[in-house]
Amino acid sequence: MTQTQRFRLDIAYDGTGFAGWAKQPGLRTVQGVLEDAIATILGQQGEKILVAVAGRTDTGVHATGQVAHLDLDADRVERVRRGRATRDGLHPTGSALRRKVNGVLGQYPDVVITNAAPAAPGFDARFSAVWRRYEYRIADSLSFRSPLERAQTTWHPAPLDVARMDAAATSLTGLRDFATYCRPREGRTTIRTLQRFSWRRDAHGVLVADVRADAFCHSMVRALVGVCVAVGEGKLDVQDAERLRAELERSNEFAVMPARGLTLAEVGYPSDALLGQRAELTRQRRSLADGPDPFAEFDPDDEAG
Numbered sequence: 001m002t003q004t005q006r007f008r009l010d011i012a013y014d015g016t017g018f019a020g021w022a023k024q025p026g027l028r029t030v031q032g033v034l035e036d037a038i039a040t041i042l043g044q045q046g047e048k049i050l051v052a053v054a055g056r057t058d059t060g061v062h063a064t065g066q067v068a069h070l071d072l073d074a075d076r077v078e079r080v081r082r083g084r085a086t087r088d089g090l091h092p093t094g095s096a097l098r099r100k101v102n103g104v105l106g107q108y109p110d111v112v113i114t115n116a117a118p119a120a121p122g123f124d125a126r127f128s129a130v131w132r133r134y135e136y137r138i139a140d141s142l143s144f145r146s147p148l149e150r151a152q153t154t155w156h157p158a159p160l161d162v163a164r165m166d167a168a169a170t171s172l173t174g175l176r177d178f179a180t181y182c183r184p185r186e187g188r189t190t191i192r193t194l195q196r197f198s199w200r201r202d203a204h205g206v207l208v209a210d211v212r213a214d215a216f217c218h219s220m221v222r223a224l225v226g227v228c229v230a231v232g233e234g235k236l237d238v239q240d241a242e243r244l245r246a247e248l249e250r251s252n253e254f255a256v257m258p259a260r261g262l263t264l265a266e267v268g269y270p271s272d273a274l275l276g277q278r279a280e281l282t283r284q285r286r287s288l289a290d291g292p293d294p295f296a297e298f299d300p301d302d303e304a305g
Contacts, residue, residue, distance in 0.1 A: 002073045003073065003074065004071040004072060004073050005071065005072055005073075005074075005077055005093075005118060006069055006070070006071050006118070006119040006123060007069060007070055007071075007072065007093070007094060007097065007116055007117065007118055007119060008067065008068075008069050008115075008116070008117055008118075008119040008123060008125065009051070009067070009068045009069065009070065009098075009113050009115070009116050009125075010065070010066070010067055010113070010114045010115040010116070011030075011034070011063060011066040011067070011068060011111065011112070011113055011114065012063055012064045012065070012066065012111070012112050012114050013030050013062060013063050013066070013110055013111035013112070014062055014110040014111075014151060014152075015030075015057060015059070015060050015061045015062040015063070015259070016060060016062075016110070016151050016260070017110055018030050018033075018059070018060075018110070018111075019059050020056065020057055020058045020059045020061070021053055021055075021056040021057045021066075022056050023035070030057075030063075030066075030111055031051055031053065033105070033111055034051050034068075034101070034111065034113075035048070035049055035050070035051055037101045037104040037105050038051070038070070038101055040104045041079075041080065041100045041101060041104060042076050042079055042080070043079070049070055049071075049072075049076075050070065050071075051068045051069075051070050052068060052069050052070070052124070052125055052126055053066065053067070053068040053125055053126060054066060054067040054068065054125045054126055054129050054132065054267040055126075055129075055132050055215075055216075055264055055267065057264055058218075058219075058259055059259060060258070060259030060260055060262075061259045061262045061263070061264065062151075062152055062262065062263040062264070063263060063264040063265075064263055064264070064265055064266075065133075065264060065265045065266040065267060066264055066267070067125045067129070067267045067269075068125050069119055069123065069124065069125040077093055080093055080096050080097050080100065081093050081096050093118070094115070094116040094117035094118060095116070097113075097116045098113045098114075098115065098116040101113050101116075120272040120275055121272070121275070121276065122272075122275040122276025122277070122279060123269075123272075123275045123276075123279075124275070124279040125267075127278070127279035127280075127282040127283055128269055128270070128275045128276075128278045128279045128282075129215075129267050129268065129269055129278075129282075130214065130268050130269060130270055130278060131195060131212050131213060131214055131267070131268040132212070132213065132214075132215060132216060132264065132266075132267050132268075133196075133210070133211065133212040133264075133265050133266040133267070133268070134209075134211045134212075134216075134221050134262060134263065134264055134265060135208055135209060135210060135211070135262075135263050135265045136154075136208070136209040136211065136221065136222075136225045136257070136261045136262050136263075137149070137152055137153040137154065137206055137207070137208055137209075137261045137263075138153065138154050138155075138156050138160065138206065138207040138209075138225075138229070138257075138261060139153050139154070139155055139156065139205075139206050139207075140156040140157075140158060140159055140160045140205075140207060141156070141157060141158055141159045142159050142160075142205050143201075143204060143205035143206045143207070144204040144205055144206070146204065149206075151260060152260065152261065152263060153206065153260070153261055154257060154258050154260055154261035156229065158233055160207060160229065160232035160233060161231075161232045161233075161234070162199050162200065162201055162207055162232065164231050164232055164234075164238055165199040165207070165228040165229070165231055165232040166198055166199040166200070167231075167238045168227065168228050168231040168236075168238045168240075168241040169197040169198055169199055169209070169211075169224070169228055169241075170197065170198065171238065171239070171241055171242045172194055172197055172224065172241055172242060172245060173194045173195065173196065173197050174193070174194060175191070175192075175193045176191070176192065176193075176194060176245060177190055177191050177245075177248055178190050178191070178192050178194070178217065178220055178224075178245065179248040179249065179250075180223075180244050180245045180247060180248060180249060180250060180251060181219075181220050181223035181224050181227070181245065182217035182218060182219060182220050182223070183217070183218040183219040184250075185217075185218060188217065190217050192213050192214060192215060192216065192217065192220070193213060193214045194211075194212075194213045194224075195212045195213055195214065196210060196211070196212040197209070197210070197211050197212075197224065198210050199228065207232075209224075209225055209228070211224065211225075219256055221262060222256045222257045222258070222259065222262060223254075223256045223257075225257045225261075225262075226254045226255045226256050226257045227240075227241045227244065227253075227254040228241065229254070229255075229257065230253065230254040230255075235253075235254075236253060236254065240253070
C-alpha cells in the first residue's frame with residue numbers, strides 16, 4: 001500500500017453559485033471545483049484526489065470555517081513543493097498547496113483555501129469533529145440593510161423581537177429529538193445535542209443567530225431559525241418552540257428560512273491526542289441510551305443546514 005500524508009484544509013466560500021458542497025453530476029459544487037483545481041496542479045495521473053469535509057453544506061449555504069482533508073502520496077507531495085519556495089513561514093508543502101490551488105481558482109474566486117497544513121495523527125475532518133457552529137443573519141425593518149451583504153443576509157420586512165427569539169432558542173438546547181426541525185431521511189436518527197442557540201443584534205441592528213451542535217440533520221438550522229422568526233413576529237409564543245419540538249412531526253406553523261442567510265462559521269475538534277479516538281467513537285454510531293454524547297445512527301456530515 002502506498003504511504004500517504006494527510007493535509008488539513010481550512011476553506012471559505014460564497015455558496016451563492018454552488019449547488020452545495022457534495023459533487024453532483026452536471027452541477028457546480030464546492031467539492032467539484034476544489035478537486036478539479038487540485039487535479040490541475042497535480043496532473044491527472046493515478047487515483048483521483050478526494051477531499052473529505054467536516055460538514056456538507058446545502059445549495060446556497062456559505063462557509064467561513066469549513067474544514068476538509070486530503071491524502072497525498074510522496075510523488076504528489078513533491079509535485080506540490082516544486083517551484084518558488086515559500087516565504088510565509090508556514091509548512092512548505094501546505095503553503096505551496098494553498099497558494100497553487102488558490103492560483104488555479106482565480107483572482108476573485110468564490111471559494112478559497114485559507115490554510116493548509118499537515119494534519120495531526122488520527123485527524124479526520126468529518127469524524128474527528130466534536131461540534132459544528134453556524135451563524136444565520138436576518139435584516140429586519142429595524143436593521144441597516146447593506147447591499148454589500150445581501151448574499152449572506154435574509155431580508156425580513158417586519159420588525160422582530162430579538163429577546164423573544166433568544167428565549168425560544170434557549171428553550172431548545174440540550175440532547176433532544178429534533179424530528180420537527182429536520183427533513184426526514186430513512187434510516188437516519190434526528191437525535192442531536194444542540195449545545196448553544198442564541199440571538200443578538202450586531203452593530204448595524206442585523207439579527208445574528210449562533211447555533212452550535214455535535215452535528216445537524218438536513219435543513220435543521222434553517223428550520224430552527226424559522227420557528228424563532230415566527231416567535232419574533234408574535235405568530236407563536238416562546239414556549240411553542242419546545243412544544244412543537246416535542247410533537248416530533250414537521251409543522252406548518254413556521255417556515256424554513258432561505259439558505260442565503262446561513263454560514264458554516266467554525267468546526268471544533270478535540271486535542272491532537274484525542275483526534276483518532278474521537279473519529280473511532282463517531283464511527284461506532286452509539287445509541288442515545290449510551291449516554292449524553294450520542295453518535296447513534298447518524299451521518300455526521302449530513303448537515304446541510
